[in-house]
Amino acid sequence: xxxxxxxxxxxxxxxxxxxxxxxxxxxxxxxxxxxxxxxxxxxxxxxxxxxxxxxxxxxxxxxxxxxxxxxxxxxxxxxxxxxxxxxxxxxxxxxxxxxxxxxxxxxxxxxxxxxxxxxxxxxxxxxxxxxxxxxxxxxxxxxxxxxxxxxxxxxxxxxxxxxxxxxxxxxxxxxxxxxxxxxxxxxxxxxxxxxxxxxxxxxxxxxxxxxxxxxxxxxxxxxxxxxxxxxxxxxxxxxxxxxxxxxxxxxxxxxxxxxxxxxxxxxxxxxxxxxxxxxxxxxxxxxxxxxxxxx
Amino acid sequence: xxxxxxxxxxxxxxxxxxxxxxxxxxxxxxxxxxxxxxxxxxxxxxxxxxxxxxxxxxxxxxxxxxxxxxxxxxxxxxxxxxxxxxxxxxxxxxxxxxxxxxxxxxxxxxxxxxxxxxxxxxxxxxxx
Numbered sequence: 001x002x003x004x005x006x007x008x009x010x011x012x013x014x015x016x017x018x019x020x021x022x023x024x025x026x027x028x029x030x031x032x033x034x035x036x037x038x039x040x041x042x043x044x045x046x047x048x049x050x051x052x053x054x055x056x057x058x059x060x061x062x063x064x065x066x067x068x069x070x071x072x073x074x075x076x077x078x079x080x081x082x083x084x085x086x087x088x089x090x091x092x093x094x095x096x097x098x099x100x101x102x103x104x105x106x107x108x109x110x111x112x113x114x115x116x117x118x119x120x121x122x123x124x125x126x127x128x129x130x131x132x133x134x135x136x137x138x139x140x141x142x143x144x145x146x147x148x149x150x151x152x153x154x155x156x157x158x159x160x161x162x163x164x165x166x167x168x169x170x171x172x173x174x175x176x177x178x179x180x181x182x183x184x185x186x187x188x189x190x191x192x193x194x195x196x197x198x199x200x201x202x203x204x205x206x207x208x209x210x211x212x213x214x215x216x217x218x219x220x221x222x223x224x225x226x227x228x229x230x231x232x233x234x235x236x237x238x239x240x241x242x243x244x245x246x247x248x249x250x251x252x253x254x255x256x257x258x259x260x261x262x263x264x265x266x267x268x269x270x271x272x273x274x275x276x277x278x279x280x281x282x283x284x285x286x287x288x289x290x291x292x293x294x295x
Numbered sequence: 296x297x298x299x300x301x302x303x304x305x306x307x308x309x310x311x312x313x314x315x316x317x318x319x320x321x322x323x324x325x326x327x328x329x330x331x332x333x334x335x336x337x338x339x340x341x342x343x344x345x346x347x348x349x350x351x352x353x354x355x356x357x358x359x360x361x362x363x364x365x366x367x368x369x370x371x372x373x374x375x376x377x378x379x380x381x382x383x384x385x386x387x388x389x390x391x392x393x394x395x396x397x398x399x400x401x402x403x404x405x406x407x408x409x410x411x412x413x414x415x416x417x418x419x420x421x422x423x
Contacts, residue, residue: 042307051365052374055337056337152306213337214337
């Protein structure tokens with residue numbers, strides 16, 4: 001009988017877990033929809049901004065024989081100091097979402113260490129911070145709360161600080177790693193080189209048809225302002241992208257958990273039925289044998 | 296009158312995308328108007344008001360904090376950080392006006408620039 005009670009208790013607890021995971025899945029899917037919408041709207045802005053940078057960079061390239069002469073565009077072949085920014089979630093329970101980002105970050109660190117490059121880490125998101133703290137690796141920045149609710153102002157404050165250290169010469173290269181959203185069931189690790197601006201990614205080969213006038217009449221001022229805006233926006237967009245991916249990953253994880261719980265309840269129910277049948281049979285045998293002995 | 300395409304993009308999405316007659320922009324070196332077939336130009340935009348002459352003759356004002364504009368012969372694209380649009384068809388014009396003023400005042404531009412922009416917004420608000 002004790003066994004019966006035990007199984008019944010287990011069924012109850014698994015059912016409760018199932019309710020929780022199901023609720024979490026619903027919450028995530030609602031949040032995902034909202035974040036997706038946000039990402040969709042800001043994508044247009046990002047595209048236009050990139051277009052404009054391409055145009056200006058193109059113009060500067062044409063007027064200058066030895067490439068683009070701007071601090072944000074200088075090409076460093078052997079960087080000595082690299083900053084890696086990585087975005088993880090503040091919360092867990094989202095499958096391999098965080099560990100994938102951390103794995104990639106670790107890979108990058110190992111790659112650069114091999115080349116003798118100094119690496120500084122800047123963490124956004126509690127899970128990433130916890131991971132590196134546990135492993136006793138020092139972090140330059142620890143930002144909590146930004147990855148759960150991306151905010152343009154906070155994101156630009158953070159990235160301006162990083163960009164300033166690039167201009168000072170404290171770092172030669174800034175890389176941003178995050179787990180991006182592809183669709184409801186897939187996430188993909190994305191790695192962006194924030195600074196210097198990756199000219200290989202810009203479309204600079206086309207010849208502009210007409211002379212572009214620029215106001216203020218100083219290319220550098222405009223380009224500086226544009227690049228600053230560009231990296232701020234890339235940072236902000238990456239946060240949104242990462243959040244969307246987090247929700248989709250959590251949705252998947254919770255969906256799987258709900259299904260597993262369902263299977264488990266089924267299994268336990270069978271076990272329970274068997275045990276009940278067994279106990280009834282034993283009781284019957286006892287009664288019958290008791291009757292038999294009384295004859 | 297020849298028309299051109301005007302697009303205003305903010306981080307929250309596209310807020311204006313239509314054919315217009317003329318647009319007046321608050322450039323960093325001074326206000327300037329753009330008609331169709333304008334020479335290609337890229338300019339920084341300061342805190343101020345974009346005034347749009349729509350194809351149907353109606354006027355719209357958009358208060359912005361800062362941004363960029365790319366002018367091409369057939370198309371003008373404004374990339375701005377924050378914008379509030381005002382038009383005579385707004386059901387709640389006074390609320391829109393308030394929002395526009397708050398946006399203008401929240402910028403880091405000089406006091407005179409903000410004051411000019413605010414008074415311009417008020418003027419436009421009255422004209423509707």
